[in-house]
Amino acid sequence: MSATAAWVPPLAAPPPLADRLLAEAGRLMERGQPAEAMPLALTATRLAPSAPAWMALGRARAALSDAPGTIEACGRAIDLGGDSAEALLMRARAHARLGNAPALLADAAGAVCLAPRSTEARILLAHALLMAEEYDEALAVLGDLWREQPEDPVAALRLAEAFQRAGRREAAEELASSMLDTISLTPAQRRLAHGVLAQCALTAGDPVTALHAAQRGIADAGADMPLLSLSGHARLNSGDATGAARDIEAALALAPQDGYLRHLSAALNDDVAEGRAPDAYVAHLFDGYARRFEASLFGLGYRVPGLMLRALEELRPGLSPARPIGDVLDLGCGTGLVGVVLHDMLGGRLVGVDLSPAMLREAETKQVYSSLHRAELGNFLRQDHARYQAVIAADVFCYFGELQPAFALVAPRLAPGGHFLFSVELGEGTGWELAGSGRYRHGLAAVEAALAGAGLTPVLLRREVLRTEREQPVQGLLIAATVAP
């Protein structure tokens, strides 16, 4: 007989036990021991499922950073006991942790409906709006809060942060500076204000001012992960890779779970890293970069979009607005530079995919894409069923170590006779390596092997200078491939 196969229904629970479990769980939560509270609350939900029991479980799971578990528990509590602002807020924060912006927005908005005066709910709503890039609405929520509570530094600092995220540098700087001047802030709040100033400067392409602001924050209120990270980025952008490595390593020590910092630190320290850059790294990198991206690339003699066009012209003789390409998929479209170059010759749909919402917003302003998708490349390819005459990935695979999994997803998306065009930065060995820039370089052999493994055959393979970096040419490969016969 198997003891576990048979379903033994819970015996009629004497309510006191469930109550005692919840009371003890509450005590343990107060003592900061959520791991020990959790099994008690879980058992209470089994003995006597009730909204308070599920909420107790939700609180314990939230404290243990178990976002899916928190969402489940809050959902059950809401089902059993109706909406409560606490349940919605807790679930919203779990959604935020998982990066689920629409769900976060829905729950934060629900919480504000139930508790319109709650500072916590409104700040979370503003955060949700910022994540969804609804800057005007976020600024409205935070502006209201600030006007109601002009003495509350939390509202003011969040507003400054929102101004910065919305690209309103002057307003952000003015508010953050005035906070530092006039109000007695906690060290954590001072760090946030300095961070806003540093981030403003960094986004505006002024690493010297950014470094100064970050360092002033560290001297003034002690180091935290964001200030060290900002300092590291400022140094990196001023060409001080050694200093940057030190700062990023220190930031990583304070936030060892941060995939973005881990990747950057590995890159700066020449460590062997994972097979590809984490999505958060790529999205974050370009989010901060979007407004200056093109200026920066043109400043670097960026040639890849032009190279792509010329390759297509070679592969499809007679290509012209009169004899267009057909449907094109632009993977990692960024600000839409490839779209701009190709748009005369398209004749079909141009679909753009990128991780960075800020980049996509820039691409949208170009008005050449039929549709733009915020997605990780692999996820998009798995869900898309269309076929394209050309799939283009310009300067995308520098964020991938292993190429074959991505290539294998591209192959089925090529229409008969369709071309897969991409560039890689050329490495010295036969495999791939992570360079100090945070980008991967690939050897020719690695590219060829990945193509073959994905059932693709190269039809054009050319060594090119992709751009110049610190006045040095960056060597790369431009490749076009078709599905192997």
Next chain:
Amino acid sequence: MNHIPPFRRAIQALAEGQTRAALPWLRQSIAEADEPELARLNLGMALADLGEFGEAEPLLRRALHDMPRLAEPRFRLGRIAAQRLQLTEARECFEAALATDPGHVMSLVGLAMLDEAAGRPEAALALLDHAALLAPSDRAIALFRLRCRAATEPAHAGMEIALSLLASPEGSVEDARLAASLLPPAEALPKLEAGAANQPLNWRWSFAIALVQQAAGEDEAAVASLRLAHLVSDGLPAVQGELGMRLAGLRRHAEAEPHLAQATHFLPSDPSFRSQHGITLFKLHRFSESRAVLEAAVRDFGPLPTLLGNLALTLNAQGLQREALATARRTPENVAGLANRLGVQPYHPQEGTAAALAATARALGALLPAPSLACHPPGFDPHRRLRVGFLSSSFSRHPVGWLTLAGIEALPREEVEVACFSLRPGSDALAQRFHARADLWRELPKLDDLALVEAIRADRPDILVDLGGHGEGGRVTALAHRAAPVQVKWVGAQSCTTGVPGLDWMLTDRWETPPGSEAHYTERLLAMPDGYVCYTPPAAAPPVAPLPASTRGQVTFGCFNNMAKMTPEVLTAWAEIMAATPGSRLVLRTHALADAATRHLVLERAVACGLDPARIEAHGPVPHEALLAAYGEIDIALEPFPYAGGLTACEALYMGVPLVALAGSSFAGRHAVSHLSNIGLTDWITESVPAYVRRAIAAAQDVVGLQDLRSGLRARMVASPLMDAPRFGRNLAVALRHAWHERCLAQ
């Protein structure tokens, strides 16, 4: 009801389960010769049920003598022997009971338990089959049989039986232990968790889950599961005791204590709960309660080595150095027993000499292996950068931390790569500084000696410095297996030689080990040119306060060392000093004095030694900064002997308080000699008790001199080698290099 004879009343109470209430009636029966033989047997049985084996045993022996044809006394004596872990004797008793009465079911079960514990479930099963024939409706025997069957089946089939045992409405912790032991965690956990989800009112699921988690090293998760089992079982003592044990294992002693107290109250027959309760009380500095618990456990379970070892430490902490050493000497002369003895002997007024300690350490060393490192891949280049490992469970706010941090930080990076092998995770400010200096940091889990040495060897240190000795958390005996080509003993229970064959050097100075000391050390002496440590004061140390005598008009003596260091000889010397210094006071401040009974004991002894209790202030502990600030009310510190203060001496001096020291012969007895010499206060060091007394009296009479000394003492100390970290770091590197050169020459 006066006409009811006491024996009948007793039997009635026993039948109602009122075991404790029956005791006075049984005693009365014996006194009044009302069925005295049966009363003695029943009293012995009742006391044994209450875990009071010490009192029960002679009664049962008498019953055996009076009623030789009864099996029950033999069986009961067997059960006591089993609980005292005297398994051979237990078996003999059970077999004798069965020889008297072949149908004595419980003796069959007793033998089966011994077989099960010895890993012979088949033999146990055969005995239980017999028992089940005799007592076919006994549910406990049926479950025990099932458990043995599960253990004899292949793992998976066994697991299924164990799971069905767990799912049954009755059962014991042993069923859960069996289920937990039969399958690897990956397979066991999902099954057990499914069981827990199906039967949330059955505590045995979460108990078994806890055991699996603990086996996998997930101690916090195990505590969480045990909390649940404890609540669901409604306070079952076996479960609550396990919860207490696990909390204690995580050093959460304040949380563990009430659970262990409850568990031992209701289940006094479990020796491990009783022992851990004593240890936990010790950790909470509740020494008199700890002593009572451990003494009762020794009475009930006999002289088990762990009980005696911990009792010795508790007695020592109460300042009973002679009783402590006598108790430690009752433990077997094995490595653990001798290491325990080395923990108390340095405090002993007569036996704490360098020579006597060396004899104990040598006896310990003789029991250890003396293997050498097979090969050292980095090689023996005398000039290359050295990887120096430090082994400690105290890279934190701990005396070891305060006395080693500055020196390790100051080791020149180009010459020395620092590897920290941490035996216990820490995260305080000192731990962070150790982390920051370490080029290599290893958190080592609990490992046996060979595995520990293997783990260290894997990082190939050239030199390994031990910072634990034979003290709590120390692993110096493991180093007999040799983890590095050069091994050095430094701070951390550094009270005498280690005796460990693989320890090549003892880091010392010329005051700690003056010429002629070599004979008392199995290590070679690696002398630093200044002191053997470098003191790091806390960042938040308060400023030096003005001399209290200048406002009070009378001198205040102080000693903030622990009670273990206060021997009757010390108290007698202090009595002489105080008698010659009218109006003076003595302020004592340490953990043990917060414990009312210990405090009473100390004051009683102080009075016996001639001290006036009205002139003693005895305080319990205060947080570290407040402790330092408390030196503001002390004019002169009196160092204890033969075990002198190490960190405590540094702290007194840093707070502007000079100390009168009596130079001992052991390493522990000369800490203050080293510190005073390094700051140029050699005139405060004395060589005999009369000289110590005279020096203290003279100091007390020179208030102007005290004032001058106090006002400049901190600056003097900061400028001295005792706190000159860069100088210490350079010298430490030179000393380690010297040890390395010697090793290279031997190559």
